[in-house]
Amino acid sequence: MTDILSLAELSRLEQPEFVRRLGAVFEHSPWVMASAWGKRPFANRADFYARLAETLAEAGPEKQLALIKAHPELAGKAAIRGELTADSAREQAGAGLDACTPEEFTAIRSLNDAYREKFGFPFIVAVKGLSRTGIIAEMSRRLTRSRDEEFAEALTQIVRIASFRLDDLIAGD
Numbered sequence: 001m002t003d004i005l006s007l008a009e010l011s012r013l014e015q016p017e018f019v020r021r022l023g024a025v026f027e028h029s030p031w032v033m034a035s036a037w038g039k040r041p042f043a044n045r046a047d048f049y050a051r052l053a054e055t056l057a058e059a060g061p062e063k064q065l066a067l068i069k070a071h072p073e074l075a076g077k078a079a080i081r082g083e084l085t086a087d088s089a090r091e092q093a094g095a096g097l098d099a100c101t102p103e104e105f106t107a108i109r110s111l112n113d114a115y116r117e118k119f120g121f122p123f124i125v126a127v128k129g130l131s132r133t134g135i136i137a138e139m140s141r142r143l144t145r146s147r148d149e150e151f152a153e154a155l156t157q158i159v160r161i162a163s164f165r166l167d168d169l170i171a172g173d
Contacts, residue, residue: 004170004171018037026067026070026158032052039054067158068124068151071088072088074123075108076122091164092127095128104136108139124153126157128164
């Protein structure tokens with residue numbers, strides 16, 4: 001378990017240590033924290049999270065798409081095979097996705113497939129606080145949107161996921 005640090009302590013870390021401590025927050029994408037390191041110091045959590053969103057916005061569409069594609073599908077093949085990162089497994093279990101009824105699992109699987117077919121990347125939502133029913137409804141709702149809207153939404157959700165993960169790693173403001 002990583003020690004909890006204040007933002008002031010994080011702001012003083014050298015880049016390799018900063019990335020070592022926080023790089024896994026973005027699914028298989030430590031480059032985000034490596035890039036965000038240059039935006040230190042961070043005034044508070046909101047400033048840090050805003051700098052992370054800024055880092056993603058500056059990354060360009062190819063890196064953004066790679067980041068989006070690094071995320072697993074909800075209740076997807078990686079979950080079934082036990083290949084999720086510890087954070088993703090904990091988050092999906094917290095939303096009850098490890099206990100889907102057969103009907104829920106079929107619905108999520110079908111929506112995942114339709115979403116990936118339409119947009120070319122996995123559906124991403126910060127599942128904290130959502131129920132299985134809420135997730136299914138959100139998947140259905142977002143399937144009606146454009147690729148540009150969903151690309152932007154995926155990045156927004158990734159920052160939300162990262163902020164929830166960082167809340168467990170960073171001491172109060």
